[in-house]
Amino acid sequence: MPDDSKFDEVLIEVEGMRKWFPIKSGMLTTVKSHVRAVDGVDLQVKRGETLGIVGESGCGKTTLGRVILGLTHMTEGSVHYAGEDIRTMTNKDLRRRLQIVFQDPGGSMNPRMSVRSIVGEPLQVNGMAEGAELTQKVADLLDSVGLKREHMNRFPHEFSGGQKQRIALARALSLDPEFILLDEPTSALDVSVQAQVLNLLEEIQEKHGLTFVFITHALNVVNHICDRVAVMYLGKIVEIADTNDLFSEPAHPYTHALMSAIPEPSLEKASRRRIVLSGDVPSPADPPPGCRFHTRCPIAEEGLCDVEEPKLESIGEGHGVACHFPLGPGKKLPILDDDQIPPEDDDKPKTVVL
Amino acid sequence: MSENLLEIEGLRVHFDTLDGPIEALHSVDLKVGHGQIMGLVGESGCGKSVTSLVTIGLATCDVDEGSVKYEGEEMLFTDSVANKKTQDISGWVTSVAVLALIFAFFWMILINPLQGVVLFFMFLLVSTTSWLWGAAAKSEYRRHQKHLRWVRGNEISMIFQEPMTALNPLYTVEKQISEVMRVHDRLVEAETPRYVRVGQALVSPAALIRDAFSSRPQASIATSSVLAFVLVAHLSGFADSAADAVTAPFVFVFRDLFWVLALLLGGYFVPSRSEIEALNALYRPLEYAAPQVPLILAAALVIFLMLWMPLSALLGMAVISTLLALPAIILLDYLRLDPAHTRQVIGILEDVRIPNPSAVVKMYPHELSGGMRQRVMIAMMMSCEPKLLIADEPTTALDVTIQAQILQLMRDLRDEKDTSILLITHDLGVIAEMCDAVTVMYAGSVVESGSIGDVLSRPRMPYSIGLLHSIPTIDEGSDRRDVLPIIPGQVPDPNLHFDGCRFHPRCPFADETCISTPPPMTEVEPGHFAACHHTDSIGENVAEVQAAFDVFAAEYELEGVA
Numbered sequence: 051m052p053d054d055s056k057f058d059e060v061l062i063e064v065e066g067m068r069k070w071f072p073i074k075s076g077m078l079t080t081v082k083s084h085v086r087a088v089d090g091v092d093l094q095v096k097r098g099e100t101l102g103i104v105g106e107s108g109c110g111k112t113t114l115g116r117v118i119l120g121l122t123h124m125t126e127g128s129v130h131y132a133g134e135d136i137r138t139m140t141n142k143d144l145r146r147r148l149q150i151v152f153q154d155p156g157g158s159m160n161p162r163m164s165v166r167s168i169v170g171e172p173l174q175v176n177g178m179a180e181g182a183e184l185t186q187k188v189a190d191l192l193d194s195v196g197l198k199r200e201h202m203n204r205f206p207h208e209f210s211g212g213q214k215q216r217i218a219l220a221r222a223l224s225l226d227p228e229f230i231l232l233d234e235p236t237s238a239l240d241v242s243v244q245a246q247v248l249n250l251l252e253e254i255q256e257k258h259g260l261t262f263v264f265i266t267h268a269l270n271v272v273n274h275i276c277d278r279v280a281v282m283y284l285g286k287i288v289e290i291a292d293t294n295d296l297f298s299e300p301a302h303p304y305t306h307a308l309m310s311a312i313p314e315p316s317l318e319k320a321s322r323r324r325i326v327l328s329g330d331v332p333s334p335a336d337p338p339p340g341c342r343f344h345t346r347c348p349i350a351e352e353g354l355c356d357v358e359e360p361k362l363e364s365i366g367e368g369h370g371v372a373c374h375f376p377l378g379p380g381k382k383l384p385i386l387d388d389d390q391i392p393p394e395d396d397d398k399p400k401t402v403v404l
Numbered sequence: 405m406s407e408n409l410l411e412i413e414g415l416r417v418h419f420d421t422l423d424g425p426i427e428a429l430h431s432v433d434l435k436v437g438h439g440q441i442m443g444l445v446g447e448s449g450c451g452k453s454v455t456s457l458v459t460i461g462l463a464t465c466d467v468d469e470g471s472v473k474y475e476g477e478e479m480l481f482t483d484s485v486a487n488k489k490t491q492d493i494s495g496w497v498t499s500v501a502v503l504a505l506i507f508a509f510f511w512m513i514l515i516n517p518l519q520g521v522v523l524f525f526m527f528l529l530v531s532t533t534s535w536l537w538g539a540a541a542k543s544e545y546r547r548h549q550k551h552l553r554w555v556r557g558n559e560i561s562m563i564f565q566e567p568m569t570a571l572n573p574l575y576t577v578e579k580q581i582s583e584v585m586r587v588h589d590r591l592v593e594a595e596t597p598r599y600v601r602v603g604q605a606l607v608s609p610a611a612l613i614r615d616a617f618s619s620r621p622q623a624s625i626a627t628s629s630v631l632a633f634v635l636v637a638h639l640s641g642f643a644d645s646a647a648d649a650v651t652a653p654f655v656f657v658f659r660d661l662f663w664v665l666a667l668l669l670g671g672y673f674v675p676s677r678s679e680i681e682a683l684n685a686l687y688r689p690l691e692y693a694a695p696q697v698p699l700i701l702a703a704a705l706v707i708f709l710m711l712w713m714p715l716s717a718l719l720g721m722a723v724i725s726t727l728l729a730l731p732a733i734i735l736l737d738y739l740r741l742d743p744a745h746t747r748q749v750i751g752i753l754e755d756v757r758i759p760n761p762s763a764v765v766k767m768y769p770h771e772l773s774g775g776m777r778q779r780v781m782i783a784m785m786m787s788c789e790p791k792l793l794i795a796d797e798p799t800t801a802l803d804v805t806i807q808a809q810i811l812q813l814m815r816d817l818r819d820e821k822d823t824s825i826l827l828i829t830h831d832l833g834v835i836a837e838m839c840d841a842v843t844v845m846y847a848g849s850v851v852e853s854g855s856i857g858d859v860l861s862r863p864r865m866p867y868s869i870g871l872l873h874s875i876p877t878i879d880e881g882s883d884r885r886d887v888l889p890i891i892p893g894q895v896p897d898p899n900l901h902f903d904g905c906r907f908h909p910r911c912p913f914a915d916e917t918c919i920s921t922p923p924p925m926t927e928v929e930p931g932h933f934a935a936c937h938h939t940d941s942i943g944e945n946v947a948e949v950q951a952a953f954d955v956f957a958a959e960y961e962l963e964g965v966a
Contacts, residue, residue: 106803107774210894211448240447240830245874245888252887267803270876274888297878311808313833315875317860326812327805329759330773 057096057277061229061261062118064093067127069113073335085335087113089285090127092362095229100255100262102276102293104269104308106331110285111265115231118263120144131229146176149222153234155214159206165192165217166202172224191220194257196250212243216250223254229261236271248275270312273297278368281305284334284342287362291369301365301376304343341374349375409792409824410436410459415470417458426899428454428465430849430906433925434826436792441818441825443839443856445832445871449895451848452828456794460560461552474559474792481548487541494538501531557588561785565797567777571769578741578749578765581784585748588788594742601742605734609726630665630707638715666704749787756783756813775806779813786817793817794826799834811838832872836860844868847895847906850925854932864934864942866911867891869949889953892960905937912949912956913938 068091070084088110095101103111116122118129120136129136136144152158159168169188173179179187189199195216206214215235222230232251236244252275255262264276272279273293280290281302289302300306307325327346332338338345344355354374362372415432418425429451436442444452457463459472461479472479483491505527512520556562564570572580585591596604617624710718741749746765753761756779769777778798785793795814799807815838818825827838835842836856843853844867852865863869870891893910896902905923908914915937923935936942942949 106805212894241832242447242871242874242891243894245876245890246892248876249888249890268876269804270878273878274876308804309878311804312878313807313811313831313837314877315832315836315860315872317836317857326808328809330775330806 057099059097060094061097061132062093062095062263063130064091064114064118065128065130067091067093067114067117067129068125069110069117069122070125083335086285086337087334088117088124089334089337091282091285091287093280093287093290095261095263097228097261098259099277100264100275102264102266102272102279103282104266104272104279105282106267108284108331108334109282110334111282112233114282115150115233115263115265119148119150119231121150142176145172146225147227148229148231149225149227150231150233151215151218151222151235154238155211155218156206158218159214161206164203164205168206168217169202169220169224172221176225178225187224188220191224192217194223194254195220210243211239212246215239215247219247219250219254223258226258227260229263232262232264234266235264237266237268244271251275268312269309270314281308284331284337286342286372287370288343288373289371290362291366291371295366295369299369299378301369301371301378302343302373303347303349303375303377306377341372351375408435408437409440409475410434410826411471411473412455412459413471413473415455415458415472416468417454417463417465417470418468419465423899428848428898429458430847432470432845432848432850433853434843434850436824436826437841438791439818439822439824440841441815441827441839443835443842444826444828444845445830445835445842446845447830447871447895449847449898450845452845453796455845456562456796456826456828459794460556460562461549462556474555479552479555481545483545487544490541491538494534494541497534498531498538501527501534505531554588557584557788557790559790560792560794561788561790562794562796563778563781563785563798566801567774567781568769570781571777573769576766576768577753577772577780578746581749581752581765581780581787582741582745584784585745585787590788592744592748595744596742602734605736606730608733609729633665634707634710634718635715637711638718665707666700752783752787753780755786756780756817758783773806774802775809778802778806778810782810782813782817786821786823789821790823792824792826794828796828797830798827800829800831807834814838832860832875844871848898849906849935850933851907851936852934854929854934858929858932862929862932864928864932864939865907865936866913866938866942866949866953867907868934869942870910870953873950873953889950890957891953892957905935910960912952913942 067088068086069088070086072081073083073085074080075082091114093101093114103114105111113122117124118136120129120139120141123137131139131144131148163171166185166188169191170179170184173184173187185202188202192199192201197213197216197220201209201213206217209217219235235251236247239247248271251262254260262275264272266272276293278290279293279296280287281296281304282288283304289296289300289305291301296305297309300309307327310325311327325348329346332342332345338356340354340356340358341347341350341360344350347355350356351374358374360372360374362370364370365376365378412432412434415429416427417429418427432451432455434442434444434455444455446452454463454465458465458467459474459479461481467480467482470480505524508520508523508527510520512524575583582591613624749765750761753764758764758776758779764772764776764780769780772780782798793814798814799810802810811834814825814827817823825838827835829835839856841853841855842859844851844859844865846867852859852863852868859868860872863872870889873889874891876888891910896906896909902908903922904920905911905914905918908918911918917937921937923937925933925935926939928934928939
């Protein structure tokens with residue numbers, strides 16, 4: 051990937067990463083096959099940027115994030131963090147420098163711990179603060195995410211979803227990490243609260259000089275918070291580009307379909323027909339041969355797309371796409387009218403059975 | 405037949421909690437026309453779901469006032485005061501009388517039999533009479549509940565947000581859909597009468613054996629030859645010579661036959677040739693063969709035990725296990741659907757465009773993906789052809805591409821069957837895509853309603869404007885570093901009391917009037933209502949309001965989050 055002028059230092063380098071989960075069955079739990087959650091991903095995250103990872107559920111975006119954090123061990127490939135292999139880093143070091151915010155803020159907090167202990171626990175574990183100093187630090191952290199000092203002695207159930215997400219963010223910030231993985235931080239929130247949290251994230255990134263990887267399935271959120279976006283489909287990156295390039299000139303048909311599927315709250319856009327992809331994401335335990343998207347792709351060609359797997363190739367500055375027929379300025383997907391949308395075929399791939 | 409299919413007027417409800425009553429809805433007016441898609445939008449905690457649950461009589465709250473009319477018919481039930489009092493008193497009297505009855509029983513046993521018997525029957529009479537009295541007072545309520553049960557499904561159906569929790573994980577898709585139809589008498593006549601089916605179930609073990617021979621002939625022959633050997637050994641007296649538990653293994657080890665039979669029986673669990681080849685492609689043969697060793701040992705043990713036991717015990721075990729299995733066999737077959745009903749269910753699944761419906765009917769919910777589950781939910785709700793479909797956040801848990809499919813399906817169903825839809829969501833994008841009209845709710849009251857064009861292009865209530873404003877767009881013009889416009893703060897706690905407008909703490913235009921007087925619902929243009937004191941000044945300049953929101957939000961941030 052050619053470098054972005056703003057961000058040139060590579061913070062995280064993922065090379066040929068695979069994560070296969072075994073499917074066990076039978077009397078003596080023999081391994082029958084594998085779910086290929088992540089199947090060969092090369093990725094670079096530059097220091098100070100926000101990289102968005104977008105895709106439907108089951109495409110491996112969360113697994114990719116967990117492997118980067120060292121929460122799951124990879125099957126193959128390597129992940130280097132600031133030049134250091136994460137497999138050789140100690141857990142304590144990893145957790146201090148890399149943090150995570152989960153999707154469901156309520157589920158990631160102990161309901162019997164007060165906010166002070168939730169936010170302060172990482173500091174205690176790492177021996178960074180005790181007693182009054184700890185209280186002061188927690189108060190500062192809460193202040194930085196827009197909460198008040200009084201909130202310190204309350205319990206998670208006393209907060210709304212947006213406030214819980216703020217607490218989760220304060221906890222992630224407590225060790226002053228360099229990198230935070232945001233795993234769908236706003237998908238459980240209302241739109242107005244989502245906007246509040248997104249603004250807060252941007253503010254915090256600027257203040258602390260953080261690097262974010264933002265995992266989500268909502269492309270409209272990506273547009274607001276990310277510098278670069280990687281689109282994933284069935285364990286592979288199908289397109290990666292600067293946000294502006296991606297939104298102005300999506301090259302992969304899947305990206306295009308994803309973008310057109312976002313419902314927009316304005317009438318002119320609602321009247322515009324969208325590309326409706328038929329069927330579901332195929333099972334990652336048995337991915338289709340060739341291009342993995344060809345079973346749902348409107349422009350797939352027989353004999354090429356279902357045989358040969360496209361490589362991630364550069365088609366512009368910092369813009370990579372894995373498609374035999376990348377779309378371009380003069381080439382768009384056909385947008386169908388209501389009556390032209392073809393009925394779904396019976397022989398389309400079966401659903402994800404997981 | 406009235407003009408609107410569903411009319412909700414001035415609905416006010418409260419929940420009784422340990423901390424006192426909490427008013428969940430203050431004033432809700434909502435109209436859904438025939439064949440209309442009405443959107444109900446608002447943040448969580450605004451009372452959208454409560455409204456829909458009250459409509460179909462499933463809410464656990466008490467209705468204070470208001471009316472819900474479905475096709476001109478009142479759906480809410482209000483008991484007369486006298487009736488309620490009767491029920492109350494009867495409840496008390498019955499419970500006290502039953503306690504006294506128990507007391508009388510012990511009196512009879514322990515103290516005085518004659519007095520005890522007299523008291524016992526006296527209290528029995530009192531408790532029965534009062535119970536019957538209360539039941540009579542409740543009969544009207546019961547009739548109404550019965551009517552509502554008929555309405556739900558036949559007339560009004562509901563799709564829930566999370567299909568996995570709404571579907572039963574223990575039953576197949578066909579079973580669940582056909583159950584709805586059976587309850588509402590929509591099933592066609594069965595192909596095979598039930599007595600024939602029970603007869604078939606009784607001979608089904610024979611069918612089981614036939615199936616085993618046809619699907620896995622080699623393994624079945626191996627097993628039956630082992631069983632034949634055991635039987636012959638017993639009848640010929642050969643087993644008797646081996647009946648000594650200590651010597652038996654040696655007898656058979658020396659004769660080799662024992663191990664051959666064990667291999668044969670163990671072979672029953674061994675996969676077929678094609679499966680072995682597929683596995684060998686993944687693993688080396690040795691690794692594959694090793695796990696089979698315990699199986700072969702287990703088979704050897706089984707044969708050893710079968711020979712060691714007397715024949716009568718073996719036969720006894722066979723008879724007992726068959727007898728125990730029979731009720732299960734009959735029950736399982738009873739649960740199996742008639743082919744005619746299965747075909748009917750397949751037809752319904754085709755209506756909701758499920759690919760390969762004949763395979764899907766036999767699946768359990770966990771085998772389906774999120775979108776398919778939601779389609780099954782929709783199929784279940786459409787199976788009785790209701791006139792009104794209430795969809796409570798039907799796509800919130802789904803991916804965008806699947807959401808697009810489901811929305812299109814719902815639109816198609818409306819066009820085909822002329823079903824009205826009440827679509828509850830917090831996503832204004834979905835509303836713009838789907839609805840003909842929209843109602844915006846905030847903190848338990850309707851704040852704006854009108855046709856989709858009116859509300860989305862000329863919103864007049866600041867809350868609607870803020871909501872519209874705060875959605876990130878994918879416009880090419882919008883830049884990444886733009887600060888997203890927000891509505892500061894959050895929906896107020898429902899037990900907070902407001903004299904005036906409930907939105908005033910978050911509103912940039914709030915003044916003294918807003919704090920003291922609740923805003924009336926005014927008609928700002930024909931068919932477009934908004935509840936705000938400032939509809940005139942807000943006018944149609946939406947951009948100005950948005951700018952005001954941004955300034956206000958910045959000030960609000962400084963004050964800190966409440």
